[in-house]
Amino acid sequence: MQSTTGNPIYALQDVPGKGKGLVAIENISKGTRILSEEPIITVPRNEPVSERLRTSICQQVDALSEHQRRAFLSMHNIHPYGNAAEQYLGIIRTNSLPAETDGDKWSIFLEACRINHAYDNNAQKNWNENIKRHTVHALRDIHEGEEITIYYLGVDKNREARQEDLQAKFGFTCWCRLCSLPPEQSRESDRRLEEIYRLDILIGQGGVDGILSSPLRILRYVDQQVRLYNEQRPGHLGLPRAFLDAAQIAIANGDLARGHTFAERAASAWRTALGGDSPEVIEPATLARDPSKHKLYGISNPRGLEPSDFEDWLWKRVKPKHPRQQVDLRDRATFPGFIDLPDENDVDPDFYESSLVTYRQGRCWCFLGEIVDFVTLHHLEIEIKDVDGGKIPLHFYTDGRGSELTPTQVQRGYTVAIFYAKRHVFKFGEPGIRHEDPRMIKIFPLSLHKLLALNDQVQQFSTELDGIRMCHGCGKKAASLQRCSKCSSFWYCDRACQVAGWNEKGHKADCKLLKDPNLRGLFVLKWDEFDNYI
Numbered sequence: 001m002q003s004t005t006g007n008p009i010y011a012l013q014d015v016p017g018k019g020k021g022l023v024a025i026e027n028i029s030k031g032t033r034i035l036s037e038e039p040i041i042t043v044p045r046n047e048p049v050s051e052r053l054r055t056s057i058c059q060q061v062d063a064l065s066e067h068q069r070r071a072f073l074s075m076h077n078i079h080p081y082g083n084a085a086e087q088y089l090g091i092i093r094t095n096s097l098p099a100e101t102d103g104d105k106w107s108i109f110l111e112a113c114r115i116n117h118a119y120d121n122n123a124q125k126n127w128n129e130n131i132k133r134h135t136v137h138a139l140r141d142i143h144e145g146e147e148i149t150i151y152y153l154g155v156d157k158n159r160e161a162r163q164e165d166l167q168a169k170f171g172f173t174c175w176c177r178l179c180s181l182p183p184e185q186s187r188e189s190d191r192r193l194e195e196i197y198r199l200d201i202l203i204g205q206g207g208v209d210g211i212l213s214s215p216l217r218i219l220r221y222v223d224q225q226v227r228l229y230n231e232q233r234p235g236h237l238g239l240p241r242a243f244l245d246a247a248q249i250a251i252a253n254g255d256l257a258r259g260h261t262f263a264e265r266a267a268s269a270w271r272t273a274l275g276g277d278s279p280e281v282i283e284p285a286t287l288a289r290d291p292s293k294h295k296l297y298g299i300s301n302p303r304g305l306e307p308s309d310f311e312d313w314l315w316k317r318v319k320p321k322h323p324r325q326q327v328d329l330r331d332r333a334t335f336p337g338f339i340d341l342p343d344e345n346d347v348d349p350d351f352y353e354s355s356l357v358t359y360r361q362g363r364c365w366c367f368l369g370e371i372v373d374f375v376t377l378h379h380l381e382i383e384i385k386d387v388d389g390g391k392i393p394l395h396f397y398t399d400g401r402g403s404e405l406t407p408t409q410v411q412r413g414y415t416v417a418i419f420y421a422k423r424h425v426f427k428f429g430e431p432g433i434r435h436e437d438p439r440m441i442k443i444f445p446l447s448l449h450k451l452l453a454l455n456d457q458v459q460q461f462s463t464e465l466d467g468i469r470m471c472h473g474c475g476k477k478a479a480s481l482q483r484c485s486k487c488s489s490f491w492y493c494d495r496a497c498q499v500a501g502w503n504e505k506g507h508k509a510d511c512k513l514l515k516d517p518n519l520r521g522l523f524v525l526k527w528d529e530f531d532n533y534i
């Protein structure tokens with residue numbers, strides 16, 4: 001590809017430890033189409049090696065121009081060979097890229113096949129079915145002299161699986177910045193991926209029913225996924241998919257304004273990675289123009305209501321909340337991350353109601369964080385990780401300076417819940433939380449990750465909608481389920497379902513946790529009202 005001045009923007013150069021590679025020879029800005037190429041050799045992906053295939057490959061190589069042939073033969077080959085046909089096959093296996101959207105045909109592209117791999121890739125490869133070319137776009141600004149890299153493996157995988165695949169298919173180990181992280185940070189990155197996949201399941205499992213019955217909960221999952229994708233690596237292709245999910249949730253629930261914005265974000269992310277002429281951009285761009293054309297628009301309008309109930313719905317008349325609705329621990333208004341806590345010296349309107357002369361607390365809230373480390377010098381100091389992954393100090397300025405907590409309570413990996421926490425600027429260190437009232441803290445013997453996973457189960461199996469609940473054992477929805485007598489949180493058709501829930505679905509461990517009235521309390525307190533301190 002050439003720059004606007006007509007000069008090439010990259011060159012094939014030696015890259016230490018990787019053979020040849022493409023290197024930017026001028027600054028390339030995010031979203032630039034770095035190259036767009038037609039294939040020179042194409043093979044069916046899944047056809048077993050046969051005489052017919054060998055002949056077809058030899059004929060295609062023979063038909064190349066001298067320049068193309070030389071460039072093809074200089075490509076890397078990790079497979080041993082004894083004759084020309086085997087050599088060609090080895091080069092194709094080491095270098096080919098998809099030449100059809102469904103991946104049935106793979107091809108050799110003289111330039112794109114020279115790009116090396118990195119997990120923190122700065123460019124995105126793609127077969128563009130509209131223009132029948134392979135394209136590569138800059139996922140972020142690439143500086144002059146920087147190597148252009150793509151991700152070889154398609155699906156995102158944890159570090160060990162990535163390295164195994166790269167060794168098996170391409171014969172190398174990736175040493176990019178993300179693959180060389182120290183073990184703890186690398187595990188964190190792997191955990192992020194696991195969480196992304198877990199959220200994927202939670203988002204998809206209820207289908208349209210889920211989107212309609214708990215739109216906020218599902219939107220929270222997608223919100224969380226977007227944050228994780230952004231932390232994982234730049235331009236992750238999960239992002240536009242997540243934006244499209246968010247658009248669908250908004251539109252299905254009649255919110256065209258948000259549907260429009262989410263669809264625009266999806267289109268913009270695809271445009272950066274794949275170019276404005278790629279088919280992937282068309283769907284979200286069309287949706288952004290008119291979100292009401294989406295097939296789910298309008299399905300949230302209630303059907304079969306009594307006329308008076310319909311009027312209540314139409315006018316958004318507030319009805320008393322269902323008493324048995326469970327609070328969602330992912331609700332950031334009630335369980336904010338550190339950054340969203342009120343500042344100690346401000347009157348934050350999200351938490352306080354103010355008039356001209358006075359203000360009063362308008363709601364209850366609780367900060368959740370996982371104990372990463374702790375130390376006692378003059379007082380107990382705990383390092384905690386919040387829902388956003390940020391680490392902050394929690395200093396104990398209670399009368400006992402933290403000694404009111406027992407060593408069995410203060411353990412790494414346990415979750416701290418602090419009611420009415422505020423951001424405090426310490427003179428001697430990083431901003432954090434100054435904890436003064438011993439009644440305002442609870443510690444639960446499970447990680448924040450597990451607490452949120454338990455919350456997801458509670459949301460799915462404890463929440464009643466129009467008198468209907470879901471059996472935790474078999475997943476059936478019914479009005480006449482029996483509740484677990486120990487924790488009162490999960491519901492079952494009969495004894496067999498209870499045994500299945502206990503043994504196969506992990507309720508044995510969850511039940512023990514939920515027997516703690518303090519933990520159960522998190523799910524049932526009236527957080528959005530304030531009468532008195534909890």
Ligand SMILES: C[S@@+](CC[C@H](N)C(=O)[O-])C[C@H]1O[C@@H](n2cnc3c(N)ncnc32)[C@H](O)[C@@H]1O
Binds near residue numbers: 020021074076116171
């Ligand atoms: C498609 S080719 C890429 C171009 C190749 N470097 C060349 O010289 O033609 C794939 C081969 O490049 C090398 N390679 C690609 N990415 C690499 C990386 N991150 N580290 C080391 N070698 C890499 C491996 O030998 C791999 O089999």
